[in-house]
Amino acid sequence: xxxxxxxxxxxxxxxxxxxxxxxxxxxxxxxxxxxxxxxxxxxxxxxxxxxxxxxxxxxxxxxxxxxxxxxxxxxxxxxxxxxxxxxxxxxxxxxxxxxxxxxxxxxxxxxxxxxxxxxxxxxxxxxxxxxxxxxxxxxxxxxxxxxxxxxxxxxxxxxxxxxxxxxxxxxxxxxxxxxxxxxxxxxxxxxxxxxxxxxxxxxxxxxxxxxxxxxxxxxxxxxxxxxxxxxxxxxxxxxxxxxxxxxxxxxxxxxxxxxxxxxxxxxxxxxxxxxxxxxxxxxxxxxxxxxxxxxxxxxxxxxxxxxxxxxxxxxxxxxxxxxxxxxxxxxxxxxxxxxxxxxxxxxxxxxxxxxxxxxxxxxxxxxxxxxxxxxxxxxxxxxxxxxxxxxxxxxxxxxxxxxxxxxxxxxxxxxxxxxxxxxxxxxxxxxxxxxxxxxxxxxxxxxxxxxxxxxxxxxx
Amino acid sequence: xxxxxxxxxxxxxxxxxxxxxxxxxxxxxxxxxxxxxxxxxxxxxxxxxxxxxxxxxxxxxxxxxxxxxxxxxxxxxxxxxxxxxxxxxxxxxxxxxxxxxxxxxxxxxxxxxxxxxxxxxxxxxxxxxxxxxxxxxxxxxxxxxxxxxxxxxxxxxxxxxxxxxxxxxxxxxxxxxxxxxxxxxxxxxxxxxxxxxxxxxxxxxxxxxxxxxxxxxxxxxxxxxxxxxxxxxxxxxxxxxxxxxxxxxxxxxxxxxxxxxxxxxxxxxxxxxxxxxxxxxxxxxxxxxxxxxxxxxxxxxxxxxxxxxxxxxxxxxxxxxxxxxxxxxxxxxxxxxxxxxxxxxxxxxxxxxxxxxxxxxxxxxxxxxxxxxxxxxxxxxxxxxxxxxxxxxxxxxxxxxxxxxxxxxxxxxxxxxxxxxxxxxxxxxxxxxxxxxxxxxxxxxxxxxxxxxxxxxxxx
Numbered sequence: 001x002x003x004x005x006x007x008x009x010x011x012x013x014x015x016x017x018x019x020x021x022x023x024x025x026x027x028x029x030x031x032x033x034x035x036x037x038x039x040x041x042x043x044x045x046x047x048x049x050x051x052x053x054x055x056x057x058x059x060x061x062x063x064x065x066x067x068x069x070x071x072x073x074x075x076x077x078x079x080x081x082x083x084x085x086x087x088x089x090x091x092x093x094x095x096x097x098x099x100x101x102x103x104x105x106x107x108x109x110x111x112x113x114x115x116x117x118x119x120x121x122x123x124x125x126x127x128x129x130x131x132x133x134x135x136x137x138x139x140x141x142x143x144x145x146x147x148x149x150x151x152x153x154x155x156x157x158x159x160x161x162x163x164x165x166x167x168x169x170x171x172x173x174x175x176x177x178x179x180x181x182x183x184x185x186x187x188x189x190x191x192x193x194x195x196x197x198x199x200x201x202x203x204x205x206x207x208x209x210x211x212x213x214x215x216x217x218x219x220x221x222x223x224x225x226x227x228x229x230x231x232x233x234x235x236x237x238x239x240x241x242x243x244x245x246x247x248x249x250x251x252x253x254x255x256x257x258x259x260x261x262x263x264x265x266x267x268x269x270x271x272x273x274x275x276x277x278x279x280x281x282x283x284x285x286x287x288x289x290x291x292x293x294x295x296x297x298x299x300x301x302x303x304x305x306x307x308x309x310x311x312x313x314x315x316x317x318x319x320x321x322x323x324x325x326x327x328x329x330x331x332x333x334x335x336x337x338x339x340x341x342x343x344x345x346x347x348x349x350x351x352x353x354x355x356x357x358x359x360x361x362x363x364x365x366x367x368x369x370x371x372x373x374x375x376x377x378x379x380x381x382x383x384x385x386x387x388x389x390x391x392x393x394x395x396x397x398x399x400x401x402x403x404x405x406x407x408x409x410x411x412x413x414x415x416x417x418x419x420x421x422x423x424x425x426x427x428x429x430x431x432x433x434x435x436x437x438x439x440x441x442x443x444x445x446x447x448x449x450x451x452x453x454x455x456x457x458x459x460x
Numbered sequence: 461x462x463x464x465x466x467x468x469x470x471x472x473x474x475x476x477x478x479x480x481x482x483x484x485x486x487x488x489x490x491x492x493x494x495x496x497x498x499x500x501x502x503x504x505x506x507x508x509x510x511x512x513x514x515x516x517x518x519x520x521x522x523x524x525x526x527x528x529x530x531x532x533x534x535x536x537x538x539x540x541x542x543x544x545x546x547x548x549x550x551x552x553x554x555x556x557x558x559x560x561x562x563x564x565x566x567x568x569x570x571x572x573x574x575x576x577x578x579x580x581x582x583x584x585x586x587x588x589x590x591x592x593x594x595x596x597x598x599x600x601x602x603x604x605x606x607x608x609x610x611x612x613x614x615x616x617x618x619x620x621x622x623x624x625x626x627x628x629x630x631x632x633x634x635x636x637x638x639x640x641x642x643x644x645x646x647x648x649x650x651x652x653x654x655x656x657x658x659x660x661x662x663x664x665x666x667x668x669x670x671x672x673x674x675x676x677x678x679x680x681x682x683x684x685x686x687x688x689x690x691x692x693x694x695x696x697x698x699x700x701x702x703x704x705x706x707x708x709x710x711x712x713x714x715x716x717x718x719x720x721x722x723x724x725x726x727x728x729x730x731x732x733x734x735x736x737x738x739x740x741x742x743x744x745x746x747x748x749x750x751x752x753x754x755x756x757x758x759x760x761x762x763x764x765x766x767x768x769x770x771x772x773x774x775x776x777x778x779x780x781x782x783x784x785x786x787x788x789x790x791x792x793x794x795x796x797x798x799x800x801x802x803x804x805x806x807x808x809x810x811x812x813x814x815x816x817x818x819x820x821x822x823x824x825x826x827x828x829x830x831x832x833x834x835x836x837x838x839x840x841x842x843x844x845x846x847x848x849x850x851x852x853x854x855x856x857x858x859x860x861x862x863x864x865x866x867x868x869x870x871x872x873x874x875x876x877x878x879x880x881x882x883x884x885x886x887x888x889x890x891x892x893x894x895x896x897x898x899x900x901x902x903x904x905x906x907x908x909x910x911x912x913x914x915x916x917x918x919x920x
Contacts, residue, residue, distance in 0.1 A: 027661060027662065027663065028663075029662060029663065029665075029683060031682050031683060031684075065682065152647065155644075155647060155648075156647055156648050163644065164642050164643075164644050164686060165643070165644045165647075182624050183624075183625070183643050183644065183647065184615075184623065184624050184625045184643065187612065187615060187616055187625075187643065187647065188615075188616050201487060202487065202489060203487065203488075203489065205489075217707075220707065221704070221707040221708060221711060222491050222525065223489060223491060224491075224704040226624055226686065226703070243686070243703055243707075244681070244684040246707075247677075247680065247681040247703075247706075247707070247710075248681060250707075250710055250711075250714075251681060251710075251802070254710075254714045254717070254798075255798050255802070257714070257718060258717060258718065258721060258794050258797060258798050259794055259795065259798065261718060261721050261722065261794060261892070262721065262790045262791050262793060262794020262795065262892060263787055263790050263791050263794075263892075264791045264794070264795070270799065270802070270804040271795055271796070271798075271799035271804050271805060271813075272799070272804055272805055272809070272812070276816060276819065276820060279816075279820060280820050280823050280824060283788075283791050283820070283824060284823075284824055284827055286787075286791070287784070287787055287788060287791065287824055287827075287828065287866075288827065288828065288831065290783070290784075290787050291780070291784055291787075291828050291831060291832075292831070294779065294780045294783045294784065295780060295832075295835060297779035297780055297783070298776050298777055298779070298780050298835075301775065301776040301777075301778075301779065302776060302845050305772065305775075305776065308772060308775055309772055312765065312768060312769055312772070315761065315765075315768055315775045315778070316758050316761040316762060316765065317758055317761075318761075318775070318778055318779060319754065319757035319758070319761065319778060319779075319782055319900055319904065320751070320754045320755060320757055320758050322779055322782070322783075323750070323754045323757070323782075323786075323893075323896060323897065323900060324747070324750075324751055324754065326783075326786075326893065326896065327723055327746075327747055327750050327751075327893040327896075327897075328743075328747060330722045330723050330891075330892055330893050331722050331723050331724045331743050331746070331747065331893075333722060334718050334719055334721060334722020334723070334724070335719065335722065335724070335731055336731070337718060338714075338715050338718050338719065338731075339730065339731035339732070342711070342715070342730070344730040344731050344732055345731060345732055349732070352732070353731075356736060356739075359736065360736060360739060360740050360743070363740050363744075364740060364743060364744055364747055367744055367747075367748065368747065368748065368751050371748065371751060371752070372751075372755075375755055375758075385762050406747075431790075431892075432721070432722060432723075432790055432891075432892035432893065433783075433786065433787040433790050433791075433892065436783060436786065436787075436896070437783065437787075440779055440783060444779065
C-alpha cells in the first residue's frame with residue numbers, strides 16, 4: 001500500500017468506526033471502504049456496512065477485496081441481508097455463496113427470487129478456477145435485427161452507468177452468439193446501420209464454461225479483449241468473463257504458482273491475517289511429505305556407510321553435490337512450468353524438451369565439475385587442506401559426479417511438470433523442494449557409483 | 461496453444477508463405493498473423509508483412525507477440541518502413557525502438573516527423589518496467605468546457621473504431637488532469653450535460669511515469685480500471701497505461717518471478733526459440749554463483765572431519781538435515797515475496813514477520829524432529845539398522861538439530877526478501893536455491909554444534 005492509500009485508509013476507518021455522517025463516504029471508492037472494513041471486527045464491519053447508503057453498500061460487498069463476507073452476513077437480519085444480496089451481480093453472489101457455510105447458505109438462498117436462485121445454482125456448479133466459475137450472467141445483449149442506434153439507446157437506458165460495458169453481444173433467438181461488438185464500435189457506427197454490419201467482422205473468440213481460468217486470461221491478453229464470452233457446446237451464450245475478474249484471477253494464480261514452487265499449499269488469506277496455526281498446518285503438510293522423501297537419503301547413506309568409513313573424504317562433498325543437482329533441477333522446473341502455462345510447449349513436446357535439457361545439463365554439469373576440480377586442486381597445492389594421497393582421483397570423482405548429477409537434475413526437473421500434467425495435476429505443483437528431494441537420493445547414488453568406478457582399488 | 465489455434469495457424473502460415481491473395485487475411489486476427497510470422501525466416505516475414513494490406517500490417521506490427529521486429533525492418537527500404545512506423549501507436553513505436561540496434565535506430569528515427577520524434581524520445585527515457593515505459597500518448601482527451609454530447613461526437617469522429625476507448629480524460633488548458641470518465645458514463649449522460657458533471661465524482665487514481673509496472677497493475681486491478689493515467693509532479697497528464705498493456709506486463713512479471721524463484725535469469729524469448737547456448741549461459745551464471753556459495757559447505761565439512769571420523773553415523777543424516785532447512789526457507793521466501801508484491805506487508809513490518817516466522821519455524825522443526833527421532837528409534841528397535849550403542853543420543857541430536865535448522869531456515873528465508881528490497885533489489889530475486897545455499901552452511905554448523913553438545917563425552 002502506498003503512503004497516500006495508508007493515510008486515506010486511516011481517515012476512512014475513523015469514519016466507519018463512528019458512523020457519524022456516512023454520507024461523507026460517498027466520494028470514497030468502494031474498494032477502499034472494503035479494505036477499511038477488513039480491519040474492523042466482523043460485527044462492527046457488518047453494522048458499518050448496513051449504515052452505508054444502499055447503493056454504496058452493495059458495491060462494497062461486490063469487491064473481491066472484502067474479506068470475511070460470511071461473518072459479516074451472519075448477524076444481519078433477513079430484512080437487511082435480502083435486498084443487499086439481491087442487488088449484487090450474479091458472479092459476486094456466486095462468490096459469496098461459495099464461501100458460506102451450508103446452513104447460512106440455505107438461509108440466504110431463500111431470500112432470492114426463483115429465477116435468481118436458478119442462475120446462482122447454475123453458476124455454483126462450476127469450480128472457481130474455470131470460466132464458468134468466474135463468469136457473470138449480467139451483460140449487454142441485443143437481438144440481431146436491431147440497428148446500432150437502437151442498441152446504443154438500450155445501453156444508455158439500462159444498468160448503472162458506473163460499470164464499463166466490456167462488450168456488446170448480438171444474440172439470436174436460439175440464444176446463439178452471433179457477433180461481439182465493443183461500445184466504441186457501436187458509438188462510431190451510423191445510428192441506422194443494422195447491428196450485424198457494425199464494426200469489423202472477426203472470428204469469434206469464446207470459451208466453454210469448463211475452460212481453465214488461466215486459458216481465459218491467455219486468450220483475453222492475446223486478443224486484447226475486455227471480455228471473453230462463455231458459450232455452451234451449441235454456441236449458446238451462457239455468460240461472460242470480464243477483464244477485471246480475469247486480472248483478479250491472474251493475481252491469485254500468480255500467488256498460487258509462487259507458493260507451490262516454494263513448496264507449500266496456498267494460503268487463502270493474506271499473510272498477515274492468516275492465523276499462525278493455519279500457516280503452520282499449510283506448511284507442515286508439504287514439509288513432512290518432503291521430509292519423508294528425504295529420509296530415503298538416510299537409507300541410501302546407510303548403504304554407503306562402509307564406503308564412507310574407508311574414504312571419509314567423500315563425505316566432505318555430499319552437500320555440494322546434492323545441492324547442485326537440486327539447483328539445476330529447480331531451474332529446469334521453473335522454466336518448463338512457465339513454458340507450459342504460456343503454451344510455448346505442449347505435453348507432447350516432452351521429448352523435444354528432454355533432447356534440449358540433457359545436453360544443457362551435461363554442459364552445465366561440466367562447467368560446475370571443472371570449477372569443483374579446480375577448487376580441490378587449488379586447496380591441495382596451496383596446502384589449505386589435504387585430500388590424501390589420491391587427491392587427483394578424488395577431484396576426478398567430484399568432477400564426474402557433478403556432470404552426472406547436474407545432467408540428471410536438469411532432466412528430472414524438466415520432465416516433472418510434464419509428468420504432473422499427464423497424471424492430471426497442475427504442472428505448477430512441481431515445487432523447487434519437490435524437485436530437490438527427487439534428485440537428492442539419485443544424486444547420492446550417482447555420486448557413490450562414480451566414486452566406486454574411479455576410486456575402486458585405491459581408496460575404495 | 462489450443463487445437464483450433466494450431467490448425468488455424470497452419471492455414472495462415474501457408475497463405476503468408478505463398479502471398480497469393482493477401483486479402484484472404486483480412487478476417488484473421490492480427491495477433492494470429494504475428495504468431496504465424498514468428499515461424500518464418502525474418503526476411504520472408506518482412507516480405508509477407510509488406511504485402512499485407514497497409515492497415516493490417518500496422519496492426520500486426522503493433523502486437524507485442526511479434527518477435528524479431530528489428531530483423532523484420534532491417535531489409536525494408538525507408539519508403540516502406542516509414543509509413544508503417546509512422547502509423548504505429550507511440551507506445552508500440554517506443555517498444556520497437558527499444559529493441560533496435562543503435563545504427564538502425566537512427567535510420568528509422570529519421571523517418572518520423574519532428575513532433576513524433578520528440579514524443580518517442582520522451583517515452584524512451586523511461587525504463588520498460590515503469591508506467592512511463594509502458595504508457596501511450598494516444599488517448600481520448602477533451603477540454604473541461606465541453607458538453608457530454610460534444611465529447612461523444614468527438615470520439616465518434618476521431619481515431620479508428622477498432623481500439624476500445626479505455627478512458628476519456630478531461631484536461632484543462634494547463635494540461636492538468638481534471639476528471640476521468642468511462643465511455644459508458646459518457647454514453648449514458650444527457651448530451652447537454654457539462655462534461656465536468658458527467659458520471660460519479662471520485663478521487664483520481666493516477667501514477668507517476670517512474671511508478672513500477674507491478675504497482676500500476678495493482679492499482680488497475682484494485683480499482684477495476686481499464687486505464688491508469690500517468691501524470692507528472694504538477695498533475696499534468698503525460699500519457700496513459702491501458703489494461704491490455706498491463707496484462708502483458710503482468711504475464712512478463714509472472715514469468716520473471718517464477719524464473720527467479722527457480723534460480724535463473726529471465727529468458728527474453730519463449731523457451732523453444734531460445735538458442736541452447738543462450739539458455740546455458742543464462743542458467744550457468746546463477747548455477748555457478750550458487751555453486752561457489754555451496755563450496756563453503758565443503759569448507760565447513762573439512763572442519764568437522766575429525767568429528768565425522770569419530771562418529772560416522774552423523775554423516776548419514778547430513779542430506780536430510782540440510783534439505784529440511786532449505787525447504788522451510790523456500791516456503792518462507794515464496795510467502796514473503798508474494799506478500800511484499802501484494803503490499804500485504806511492508807518493509808518496515810520485517811520484525812512482525814520475524815516474530816511470526818521464528819515460532820512457526822520452531823513448531824515446524826519440532827514436528828520434523830519428532831518424525832526423525834521416531835524413524836531412528838523404529839529402525840533401531842526393528843533391527844533394520846544399527847546406529848550404535850548411543851543410538852538414543854544420536855536420535856536426540858537429529859531431533860534437536862532439526863528444530864534449530866528448520867527455525868533458522870524459516871527465519872532466513874523470510875528475512876531475505878526484506879533484505880533484498882532494503883538493498884535496492886527486487887525481493888523476487890530471492891530464489892529457492894539461493895535460500896537453500898544460505899541455509900546450508902549454517903545448517904551444518906548448527907548440526908555439528910548440537911552434536912557436540914549432546915554427544916560430547918560419548919561419541920565425540
